Amino acid sequence: MAQIKITQSEVLSDNWYVLRKITYEYTQADGGVQIHQREAYDRGNGATILLYNKEAGTVILTRQFRLPTYVNGNPDGMMIEACAGLLDQDNPEDCIRRETEEETGYKITEIQKVFEAYMSPGSVTEILYFFIAAYAKSMKVSDGGGVEHEQENIEVLEIPIHQALQMIQSGEIKDAKTIMLLQHIKLQGIL
Ligand SMILES: Nc1nc2c(ncn2[C@@H]2O[C@H](COP(=O)(O)OP(=O)(O)O[C@H]3O[C@H](CO)[C@@H](O)[C@H](O)[C@@H]3O)[C@@H](O)[C@H]2O)c(=O)[nH]1
Numbered sequence: 001m002a003q004i005k006i007t008q009s010e011v012l013s014d015n016w017y018v019l020r021k022i023t024y025e026y027t028q029a030d031g032g033v034q035i036h037q038r039e040a041y042d043r044g045n046g047a048t049i050l051l052y053n054k055e056a057g058t059v060i061l062t063r064q065f066r067l068p069t070y071v072n073g074n075p076d077g078m079m080i081e082a083c084a085g086l087l088d089q090d091n092p093e094d095c096i097r098r099e100t101e102e103e104t105g106y107k108i109t110e111i112q113k114v115f116e117a118y119m120s121p122g123s124v125t126e127i128l129y130f131f132i133a134a135y136a137k138s139m140k141v142s143d144g145g146g147v148e149h150e151q152e153n154i155e156v157l158e159i160p161i162h163q164a165l166q167m168i169q170s171g172e173i174k175d176a177k178t179i180m181l182l183q184h185i186k187l188q189g190i191l
C-alpha cells in the first residue's frame with residue numbers, strides 16, 4: 001500500500017465552499033517517493049433519501065435547477081433527484097429527516113441507512129450517506145419546496161417506480177445518487 005505524507009495545503013478559493021491544492025509525498029510499494037499535487041473541493045458531506053410507498057408502487061423525487069449541469073450540457077439545467085442535503089452540523093440521520101420535511105413536505109418516521117459513497121473521489125471530498133424510508137399520504141405536513149431564503153424552488157414529484165426506472169433509460173433522470181437509490185429499491189425487491 002502506498003504511504004502518504006501531506007507536506008502542504010494551500011487554499012485556492014474560500015468562498016461558498018473551499019478549494020485546496022494539496023501537495024503530498026506518495027511512497028510506492030518499491031520505496032520510490034513521488035511528489036504529487038492534487039486539488040480537492042471540500043463542500044462538506046451530504047445525505048440523500050428515497051421515499052417509497054409499497055401499496056401505490058411510487059417514489060418521491062424532486063426537481064430543481066442545478067447551475068453546474070446547465071453550464072455542462074443540460075439545456076434547461078433542471079434535475080430530477082432524490083431528496084438530499086448537506087450535513088451542516090447534523091449527523092446524517094437528523095440531516096435527512098430535516099431535509100425530507102423541508103424539500104418534500106413529508107415527516108417520515110422510520111428510516112433505513114442503505115450505504116455510503118464518495119460521489120466524485122478524484123476531485124470532491126464529499127461522502128454521501130444513502131437512506132430509504134416508507135412514506136404515506138398521512139405523513140404529508142406541508143407542501144415542501146425547500147427553504148425560501150436559500151432560493152431552493154424545489155418541485156415535488158410522485159412517480160411510479162417503473163416510470164422512474166424508464167426515466168433513467170430515457171435520460172430524464174441523470175443524477176447518480178438518484179439512479180443508485182432507484183436501482184437499490186428495485187434490486188432489493190422493495191418496490
Ligand atoms: N448562494 C450560493 N448557494 C449555493 C452555492 N452552492 C450551492 N448553493 C445552494 O445551497 C443549497 C444547498 O442545499 P442542500 O439541500 O443542503 O444541498 P444540495 O445542494 O441539495 O446537496 C445535495 O445534492 C448534491 C448534488 O447532488 C450532493 O452533492 C449533496 O451531497 C447533497 O446530496 C442549494 O440550494 C444550493 O443551490 C453557492 O456557491 N452559492
Ligand SMILES: [Mg+2]
Nearest residue numbers: 083084085103
Ligand atoms: Mg437539497
